[in-house]
Amino acid sequence: MEQIPDSAPFISDLLSTAAGLKVMVTSRAVLHLYGEHEFDVPPLEVCPPDHASSPDYVSQFPAVHLFVERARAVNPAFQITEDNTATVARICARLDGLPLAIELAAVRTKVLPLPMILQRLAGGTGQSLTFLRSTAHNVLQRHQTLHDTLDWSYELLDLRQQCLFRRLSVFLGGWTLHSALTIAAAEDQATTLDDLLEQMEALIDHSLVKRMSLEERPLDENPEPRFHLLETIREYALGQLGACGEREDIQRRHATHYLALAERVEPNLSGREQVRAVSMLVREQDNLRAALAWAIEHDEVEIAQRMCGALGRFWEARTQFQEAHRWIDAALKMTQEIPPAVRAKLLMAASRITLWEIEYEHSRELAQEALVLYEAVGDMAGKTWAMFHIGDTWHMQGEYTLATGYLEESLLLQREQKNWHSYAFTLSRLGAMATLQGDFPQAWTYLSEALTLQREYSEPGLLNVTLVYLGVLALTQGDLIQSSTYMREGLLLAQQTGNRYMLAIDLIAFGCLLGTIREPSYAARVCSGAEALFESLNTALPAAYRPLYDAYLGSLKSQVDETTWEKWWTEGKALSQEEMSALALTASEATGL
Structure with missing residues (x-):
């Protein structure tokens, strides 16, 4: 309707003359008449490319169905197959499910293979708009290319x-x-x-x-x-x-x-x-x-x-x-x-x-x-941050003497600066090192103070770190109930924040706990899945924690034969993050801990 000049006043006159009259109009632009009801015609639903699992599944989507229908009109031999399913899905997604764009792309299958069509569309250079062209004589000029269609819409704007x-x-x-x-x-x-x-x-x-679309939340959180x-x-x-x-x-x-x-x-x-x-x-x-x-x-x-x-x-x-x-x-x-x-x-x-x-x-x-740069410009907060981090690298490497020097100096500076967020995390790191060195009373002192401060000042990720440290400390001392309490809270925090690194850390520790309180199969499955998650992030358990982890895992592995352990280990690698978390939480609940 938008191509007819002054159509809105004419329709308004009709409606005011005939009280019972209703008019249905199709247009790219609304008429802006009183009493007008808008019904948006959305693009066709597309298959997410990463869900393009099979021809039958992909063919259910209207965008793909249209592409196949129009491709067969110019190329009767065209088939959607296991080999081209993902490419067809990507083409339709790249074209936003727009029917005209999909029809014009499908016509190109007469001379071009699907990967080449996708390549032309994916360039982002504007060439795809002229590439999508129809030579049909009974198609309006403005619909012969997507570029012409958009040109026409653009010219309607002031x-x-x-x-x-x-x-x-x-x-x-x-x-x-x-x-x-x-x-x-x-x-x-x-x-x-x-x-x-x-x-x-x-x-x-x-x-x-x-x-x-807005998420359904309270207004002040939207x-x-x-x-x-x-x-x-x-x-x-x-x-x-x-x-x-x-x-x-x-x-x-x-x-x-x-x-x-x-x-x-x-x-x-x-x-x-x-x-x-x-x-x-x-x-x-x-x-x-x-x-x-x-x-x-x-x-x-x-x-x-x-x-x-x-x-x-x-x-x-x-x-x-x-x-x-x-x-x-x-x-x-x-x-x-x-x-x-x-x-x-x-x-x-x-x-x-x-x-x-x-x-x-x-x-x-x-x-x-x-x-060196922070010292040169007199930035004490930056200097403190850098010193903490140098100490942290030594801590991760298992060089506790070197780590302690840097961390204790940064702790004093953080206290002077009243940076309680960083101060608490430094306490947490010192508590972890005390645990690894067998000084359990000192570890409890550091970690208890860190936990209190972090509940007030810290983000969930750093609180999660301390909860894992406390869980491991309780496990090493045989307090399985306390260990389970800390680890459950940590795992739930990791799920809530979506932090996959901390999720892997939580699961590693939880796997060792479950192997101790339940049976070795839980340790094999949960720890295997956690290590696979580490690998997907291009990281691993820090070297300082490896001896303790290997000791627990080795002890549990010795309780079963190699074939059984490898079977469990392989099963764990196939678990999703959600399945690993559910396994750990359900198993801990079943123990009553």
């Missing part, structure tokens, strides 16, 4: 709406109204939130922008409403942004905005606000990745290094060690001169990630380099 639409293409994974106002309308100081709302509403009315462009539409808008010569400027604004967000949220990544802070960054992670990629590609050293430094604790909390390593390595290779404090924070982020990957010496070298 100049301000066109400007906003193309600028929104820099966002990946959606945006909030605040972000859109900051980035897409930044140079026009007269633009207000009300102006933006009006323009955004127009883009939604023209079926160009989609609003993401994030800001978010909006997004389908990927094919975003690709078109990005092409328009480049054609207008605005792309570099808007992408710079985007990177600067998300750097500011990362640095604003960073202080809350440690402490009791961590869960909320991590959730906020998770929602924006695609935008953060886009900003980082742009900064590295355009040699914007300070933006890249500051952002990596700010996101270090976020990547740790999400156990995204390998991704963090890629970004940080790229940022470290950028050689332009930057402020020493920025470089020091980046080095500490690199050191932390490297420690998780069990590269003790390299981690220590990075922290020592950061320590």
Whole structure:
């Protein structure tokens, strides 16, 4: 209907003349008449590519069904098979389930193999929009290519709406109204939130922008409403942004905005606000990745290094060690001169990630380099952090004398700075080392004080660490009831936060406990699954804890024959995280501990 000029007044006149008349209109844009009811026609449902298990399963999805139907119209021999199932699913997902795009892509099967079609669509260069073309004589001109269809929709917008639409293409994974106002309308100081709302509403009315569904939570816990462009539409808008010569400027604004967000949220990544802070960054992670990629590609050293430094604790909390390593390595290779404090924070982020990957010496070298920079600029908090971390590398390596010197010195500085969050974690590490060295009374003293402070000041991840230490300490002293209590709380925390590293640590300790109180099969299955989880994270149990773990596991393994143990061990490797956790929790409940 949108192609008929002045259709809305005509329909309004009809409705006012004939009281019982109802009009059903199909259009890309709403008519804005009083009493109008909108029914959105969503894209066709697509099969998530990672769930493309079989032709029968994938063929149930409407997007795939349409693709197959139109492919057979030009190529009767076309079949969906085990070999091409995943490719078809990816093509339909890449095209956002848009019927016209799927039909145009299916036509290409007449001359191109599916992998080549997917490759052309996945480039993200805008070529896919002209690649999707129909030569049918009875198809409207604007429907012969996806680019023509979007051109037609774009021309229906006024100049301000066109400007906003193309600028929104820099966002990946959606945006909030605040972000859109900051980035897409930044140079026009007269633009207000009300102006933006009006323009955004127009883009939604023209079926160009989609609003993401809000989670069902209490209002004060809901994030800001978010909006997004389908990927094919975003690709078109990005092409328009480049054609207008605005792309570099808007992408710079985007990177600067998300750097500011990362640095604003960073202080809350440690402490009791961590869960909320991590959730906020998770929602924006695609935008953060886009900003980082742009900064590295355009040699914007300070933006890249500051952002990596700010996101270090976020990547740790999400156990995204390998991704963090890629970004940080790229940022470290950028050689332009930057402020020493920025470089020091980046080095500490690199050191932390490297420690998780069990590269003790390299981690220590990075922290020592950061320590020199912190001392040079007189940053006592940074110096304390670096000293703790150097001690932590020695602790993980099992060099307790060297570790104690650094950790005790950092403990004094943390107390002076009233940094109770870090002070508690340092106590926790000292308590762990006391346990490993057999000084159980000192271990209880350190860990009890740490637990009290962490319940008040710390994020769930660090509290979880101390609970595991206390569980292991109780186990070594034969207090199985207390050990089970600590370990259950720790495992539930790991499940709640989604921290896969701590989940693996919890399960390793829980497996040894269950092997002791139940039977060796529990230890074999749970510990095997935990080690597989470590491997998936490109990490392992720290060297300092390996002798104690090996001693427990060796004792349990000696109680059964090799074949039986290997059978249990293999079964454990096949368990999911949820299955391992359920096994451990259920088994501990069954003991009555």
